[in-house]
Amino acid sequence: MSYSDLYRNAMEKATARDAWKAETIEKITAMQSSHKKNTSVRHICFTAFRHSMVPLASAALIALMFFYSKNDFLSPSLSDSSNNTPYVAAFSANDTASIQEQTAPIGRSRSIAIFPNIVEAPTPEQALPSDSCSLDDAVVSTEQYDQAVALLEAQLMEQSQDGTLPVVLTKSDIVAQGYFSANDTISVVFALPATSMGENLYYVYEIPLI
């Protein structure tokens, strides 16, 4: 028998204990029921913002906050977490301006959404109740958050310099206002200085955690 056959045999034997599969399927089933609610509300929320349907967006956000605040929304393995309070308060219901959304072809950022005239977002200290905050099992530690902020600050500076951004920034202009985490992403909210139109810009970056 060749060495490669021995390697194949050994790999085959390694899979003999597959109790983890039953456990995984059980957890997946639990996750799917909660995930469905989560994604639908998020979808309604972002679609509504995109089409300036502010009342609907507000309602969806309230629903989102409600879902996030319920322990039974979380998968069973996480329901024992005491720090479930997410950051979802960055968007105002009073604003009727249209929402622009654009794809960000940079780094690992998934998208940039610009939310003009939005109420003040919480500080990272307010958003981070302790050393980590978990909405699902994609736990975001302060280290991950700091890394994400550093990465995105660098990207914003780059965009500012090459003219992609509508404003020119200095390092001190970029302030991370908070974050929220769901569906394996961390979304960091940045406040940028007012443009010539007198609008305060808030940039939301979604970064996949994978």
Next chain:
Amino acid sequence: MEAILSPADAVEVYGNMVFRAAFGIVKSQQDAEDIAQDVFFSLVRTNPRFSSAEHQKAWLLRCTFNRCNSYFRSAWHRHTTSLEDYHNLPFTPEETYVLDTVAKLPVKYRQVIYLHYIEGYSTAEIAQLLHRNQNTILSQLSRARTHLKTSLKGDF
């Protein structure tokens, strides 16, 4: 053409493959099980759109390797010493010897060896899956084989 599977079905069909891919890299049964479980949770959470069953399989393997990389970067791994618990599995001495030898290869070589010998991917497919140049894969496979030949004193 095979159908794209739901996450629960994917665990049944691709569970062993994902576990083996992780096991071949991290060398620990428990850690491989944790990584495999994480991969399927990611499938539920991110809900990616697949164009085919093959795309889904490749995504799972890619995700597994990414998770393995995260495992090696994790503080937990960097501050602990693995007991290499596969010695507790019912391997023959020869199989243990081969596994030990493969496990001593750098991770990038282990990935290529696993994909080529266990999953039967061609070098072109491996290049696509790992986002590397095909020539790089060819040389990595060749170097890995040379290394194994020297260590095992025979053809791999």
